[in-house]
Each structure stands twice: as C-alpha cells, then as structure tokens.
Amino acid sequence: xxxxxxxxxxxxxxxxxxxxxxxxxxxxxxxxxxxxxxxxxxxxxxxxxxxxxxxxxxxxxxxxxxxxxxxxxxxxxxxxxxxxxxxxxxxxxxxxxxxxxxxxxxxxxxxxxxxxxxxxxxxxxxxxxxxxxxxxxxxxxxxxxxxxxxxxxxxxxxxxxxxxxxxx
Amino acid sequence: xxxxxxxxxxxxxxxxxxxxxxxxxxxxxxxxxxxxxxxxxxxxxxxxxxxxxxxxxxxxxxxxxxxxxxxxxxxxxxxxxxxxxxxxxxxxxxxxxxxxxxxxxxxxxxxxxxxxxxxxxxxxxxxxxxxxxxxxxxxxxxxxxxxxxxxxxxxxxxxxxxxxxxxxxxxxxxxxxxxxxxxxxxxxxxxxxxxxxxxxxxxxxxxxxxxxxxxxxxxxxxxxxxxxxxxxxxxxxxxxxxxxxxxxxxxxxxxxxxxxxxxxxxxxxxxxxxxxxxxxxxxxxxxxxxxxxxxxxxxxxxxxxxxxxxxxxxxxxxxxxxxxxxxxxxxxxxxxxxxxxxxxxxxxxxxxxxxxxxxxxxxxxxxxxxxxxxxxxxxxxxxxxxxx
Numbered sequence: 171x172x173x174x175x176x177x178x179x180x181x182x183x184x185x186x187x188x189x190x191x192x193x194x195x196x197x198x199x200x201x202x203x204x205x206x207x208x209x210x211x212x213x214x215x216x217x218x219x220x221x222x223x224x225x226x227x228x229x230x231x232x233x234x235x236x237x238x239x240x241x242x243x244x245x246x247x248x249x250x251x252x253x254x255x256x257x258x259x260x261x262x263x264x265x266x267x268x269x270x271x272x273x274x275x276x277x278x279x280x281x282x283x284x285x286x287x288x289x290x291x292x293x294x295x296x297x298x299x300x301x302x303x304x305x306x307x308x309x310x311x312x313x314x315x316x317x318x319x320x321x322x323x324x325x326x327x328x329x330x331x332x333x334x335x336x337x338x
Numbered sequence: 339x340x341x342x343x344x345x346x347x348x349x350x351x352x353x354x355x356x357x358x359x360x361x362x363x364x365x366x367x368x369x370x371x372x373x374x375x376x377x378x379x380x381x382x383x384x385x386x387x388x389x390x391x392x393x394x395x396x397x398x399x400x401x402x403x404x405x406x407x408x409x410x411x412x413x414x415x416x417x418x419x420x421x422x423x424x425x426x427x428x429x430x431x432x433x434x435x436x437x438x439x440x441x442x443x444x445x446x447x448x449x450x451x452x453x454x455x456x457x458x459x460x461x462x463x464x465x466x467x468x469x470x471x472x473x474x475x476x477x478x479x480x481x482x483x484x485x486x487x488x489x490x491x492x493x494x495x496x497x498x499x500x501x502x503x504x505x506x507x508x509x510x511x512x513x514x515x516x517x518x519x520x521x522x523x524x525x526x527x528x529x530x531x532x533x534x535x536x537x538x539x540x541x542x543x544x545x546x547x548x549x550x551x552x553x554x555x556x557x558x559x560x561x562x563x564x565x566x567x568x569x570x571x572x573x574x575x576x577x578x579x580x581x582x583x584x585x586x587x588x589x590x591x592x593x594x595x596x597x598x599x600x601x602x603x604x605x606x607x608x609x610x611x612x613x614x615x616x617x618x619x620x621x622x623x624x625x626x627x628x629x630x631x632x633x634x635x636x637x638x639x640x641x642x643x644x645x646x647x648x649x650x651x652x653x654x655x656x657x658x659x660x661x662x663x664x665x666x667x668x669x670x671x672x673x674x675x676x677x678x679x680x681x682x683x684x685x686x687x688x689x690x691x692x693x694x695x696x697x698x699x700x701x702x703x704x705x706x707x708x709x710x711x712x713x714x715x716x717x718x719x720x721x722x723x724x725x726x
Contacts, residue, residue: 217471217472217473220472221472221474242471242586243470243471243472243475244470244471244472244586244587245471264494265490265491265493265494265497266490266493267486267489267490267493267541267542267543267544268539268541268542269480269481269486269540269541269542270538270539270540270541270542271485271539271540271541273480273482273483274480277480280539280542281480283479283480283481283486283490283541284479285469285490285494293469293470293587294469294470294472294475295467295469295470295475295476295479295481296479297479303542308493308494308497321478
C-alpha cells in the first residue's frame with residue numbers, strides 16, 4: 171500500500187461556529203423506543219468541538235489543561251478547560267465486528283465497524299477501509315484518513331513507527 | 339453470617355412472543371402474582387420498586403402503578419434505572435429499606451413488551467450504540483443496537499484467549515441443554531454445533547443464536563426482613579450479599595486485564611455474605627449475549643481469567659456439571675426478562691422448585707446483572723439458609 175500523505179496536516183485553522191454533525195444522529199432506530207439513559211446523547215461542548223474539527227477534516231485530541239492528560243471523547247468539559255491538538259492519525263485496531271444485519275434498507279452488508287485506539291490514547295468507533303474483512307487483525311496498525319465524503323476512516327498502516335518500548 | 343433480607347414471593351405475568359399487553363399491564367400481573375405467592379394482600383405491601391427496560395419509552399412503568407395494584411400508603415416508591423443491573427439494584431434498595439424498618443414488604447417488578455405485531459423484536463433494540471461518547475458518531479458508522487458493541491467485546495475476547503471464531507457455540511449449546519429440562523423455556527430443542535454454525539451472523543462473531551430471546555412479559559419478587567421471612571407461604575430465599583460496580587466502557591478493547599466492574603460488584607457481594615467464590619454452588623448470570631457468560635465466570639472469580647469459555651465448553655456449567663449456570667436456559671433459551679431472568683431462576687433453585695433441572699447443591703447462589711456495554715454491574719448472593 172502506498173504511504174498516505176497525512177490527511178490531517180492540510181486543514182486550515184478551526185473557525186468559530188457550531189459543528190455540523192452531518193445529520194448522522196438520525197439513526198434508523200425505532201422512534202418509539204428511545205434509550206432513556208444514553209450517555210452520549212447529551213450535547214457536550216467537548217463533543218461539539220471535536221465534531222467541528224472533524225467537519226474541517228481534522229482529527230484532534232483534547233488535552234485537559236489541569237491534568238495535561240489527553241481526554242476520552244466521552245468526557246464532558248467546558249471549552250476553556252481543554253486545549254486541542256492535531257492527532258498523529260496513527261492508531262491500532264482494538265477490536266472490530268463485521269456487521270451482517272443491515273439497519274437501513276440501502277446499506278450493503280457486510281460492512282466492518284472498528285474500535286480504534288489512537289496512539290494518543292482516546293478510542294473511537296470508525297471503519298477500516300479494506301475490501302475483505304478477513305484482512306482485519308486485532309492489534310494491526312492503522313492510519314487515519316478522510317474519505318471523499320469527509321468521513322473519518324482508517325487504512326491499514328504497513329509502515330507503522332515502533333511503539334513505545336518496542337525494539338527497532 | 340446471618341442474612342440481610344428474604345425473598346418471600348415470586349410471580350410472573352404471561353410470557354409470549356406475541357403482543358399480550360403493555361409493559362405496565364404485564365408488570366401489574368407479575369406483581370399481583372408475586373404478592374399472592376407470598377400469601378399476602380395488596381394492603382400488606384408498603385414498598386414498590388419499578389424497573390422498565392432502558393429501551394422502552396420513558397414512564398412505561400410509572401409511579402402511578404400504585405393504583406394498578408390497589409396499593410395505599412406506600413413508604414417506599416421508586417423507578418430504578420441501572421440498565422441490566424437494575425433488578426439487583428432494586429433488591430439492594432429493598433433490602434436496605436426492610437433492614438432499617440423503612441418498609442415491611444417491598445415488591446420489585448420488571449416488565450417489558452418489545453415484541454410488536456408484524457415487526458422483528460430486534461427492531462426494538464436499534465438505537466445508536468454510545469461508545470465513542472460523541473452524539474451521532476456511531477450512526478455515521480452504522481453501529482446500532484447493543485449487539486454490535488457486544489460483538490466488539492466478543493471478538494476481542496476470542497482473540498485474547500486464542501479461541502476459534504465459533505468457540506462461543508459452547509454457551510448457547512449449554513443453555514439449550516438446561517432449557518430442555520425447563521417446561522417454561524421458549525427454546526427447548528437441542529442445539530448442535532452444526533446448527534449453531536448455520537445460524538446467520540448479526541455482528542461477527544455473534545450469530546442470531548448468541549443473542550437474547552426477546553419476549554413480552556414481566557416478573558416480580560416480594561422482599562421482607564429476615565425476621566418476617568417465615569410469614570410467607572413459600573420457603574424463604576435469603577439475601578446474604580449485594581454489591582454494585584460501575585466503570586465506563588470496559589472490556590471492549592481487552593486492555594482491562596483486571597476485568598469489568600463486575601469484579602467490584604462481586605467483591606462486595608461476597609464480602610457481605612462472608613464467602614468467597616469457591617463457596618458458590620451455582621450461578622445465574624445476566625447473559626443477553628453469549629459472550630457475557632464467560633466474562634461473568636471470570637469477573638466473579640469462578641474460574642481463572644481467560645478460562646471461562648473453556649470451562650463452559652468442558653461442560654462444567656451444563657446439567658450434571660460441577661458449576662451449574664443459568665439453569666433455566668438463561669436469556670438465550672428461556673426468556674429475556676433482563677435482570678429478572680437470573681433472579682427468578684435463582685429463587686426457584688433456592689426453593690427446590692427446579693423440577694427436572696433442580697440442582698443438588700443450592701446452598702450458595704450467585705446472581706449477577708450487567709448492562710450498557712458491560713459498564714454497569716450488580717451482584718447478589720442468595721441461599722435457602724438463613725445463616726451461611
């Protein structure tokens with residue numbers, strides 16, 4: 171596979187404004203049965219900031235100003251409590267599933283859903299751009315990319331840098 | 339150690355795969371049955387705890403159920419919501435109340451009606467899975483319903499223990515062996531490994547037969563103080579230990595070598611009961627997906643880490659095995675009444691009402707609940723004996 175130019179470096183500065191969540195909130199779920207306790211459903215400044223940058227084709231991580239720790243995306247913080255930095259785009263595949271059930275009629279199955287751990291620490295759901303899901307291996311190195319629709323996806327990374335503690 | 343409370347009543351509504359009423363109606367039927375089973379009248383009940391499915395519309399089981407049940411002057415009333423841990427959280431709250439004289443007889447009830455006319459039951463579970471923590475994010479990748487999240491946990495588990503892709507088959511097969519002995523179970527036919535492999539994938543490595551069997555129905559228990567345990571008609575089932583444990587998204591990446599927060603729930607429940615996992619005679623665990631079973635065995639110290647699935651495959655948890663688990667067939671083969679499936683079966687086994695599936699040793703019964711994406715846990719230790 172050809173090395174990918176970093177998709178994360180050519181984005182312009184983040185501008186003020188609301189993130190466009192891309193209309194993706196509207197899942198095909200049965201509207202009559204809503205999870206009364208879904209933790210991710212509440213609006214959150216940190217999530218809004220993350221989505222704002224994603225909309226600008228930037229994958230960023232949030233660092234807590236007080237502890238200097240990189241925060242999980244699920245954390246709830248006020249905007250002035252965090253600073254944002256570009257992620258390296260490097261990641262590992264923590265787990266994956268191949269979905270065989272289509273939750274909307276026009277969706278072709280199978281498709282893969284990946285649980286990705288960024289080198290900076292946060293984990294997120296994404297997908298790995300492979301034609302055959304049998305190519306997926308837990309622990310494989312990944313590299314972030316934005317596809318033509320501006321969706322964050324990951325490619326297998328054939329030339330990952332050594333991880334901390336690894337010998338060259 | 340002496341017990342902390344006693345379960346003196348157990349009741350069910352009708353249970354069916356077709357519409358048979360609202361969750362509220364089913365909850366009322368189950369509660370009435372539990373009150374009658376205890377030999378009590380509604381006028382004896384002064385506590386009511388309600389647990390609806392987290393996926394059902396809000397207020398499916400409203401506080402106004404007081405009137406449905408002809409109750410009056412309640413001293414304890416609450417809706418309890420901790421996902422799959424809720425039922426044991428109700429048991430904990432009821433126990434605390436009766437121990438301290440804040441209630442005398444507490445009804446704890448769960449009911450759900452997810453199976454509608456003309457639609458697949460699975461359609462009721464299609465909400466976006468909140469894993470990343472960003473609203474709308476999982477929808478972009480079409481990860482809906484809990485099954486995809488549990489598939490991530492299962493894939494990682496199989497990888498970490500070096501098991502084959504279809505190794506989970508051992509669990510649904512064991513569940514069917516128990517269900518064959520349970521006249522109330524909904525899936526009683528034996529299951530072969532070939533039949534398992536022929537079942538369609540929902541989210542690899544989970545197949546249809548790795549998923550809970552949704553039903554419409556409800557179940558309830560009546561909890562009272564140890565001193566009153568003999569007031570009832572049935573043999574009391576004593577509550578010796580209770581615990582909870584919660585941690586955000588765990589076990590999906592396999593880096594939680596220490597296990598899920600179920601470990602915390604188990605530690606407290608065992609300590610309160612004055613026992614260790616070695617004393618557990620049988621266990622009834624929350625098993626909405628097959629992967630939950632080996633993880634529970636490990637988290638609750640019933641085997642070494644990474645050995646849960648091998649233990650199941652060796653038959654240890656099947657009929658005749660040394661560690662009977664989910665003796666009614668569990669969520670996969672008996673019925674998916676969420677936290678009430680394991681609790682109700684534990685009560686039946688403690689009472690010796692298991693019929694063909696009654697285990698010989700029922701002295702110490704571990705019951706577990708878990709929910710969300712293996713984030714929220716609760717555990718209880720029950721026994722037919724007042725003192726352990």
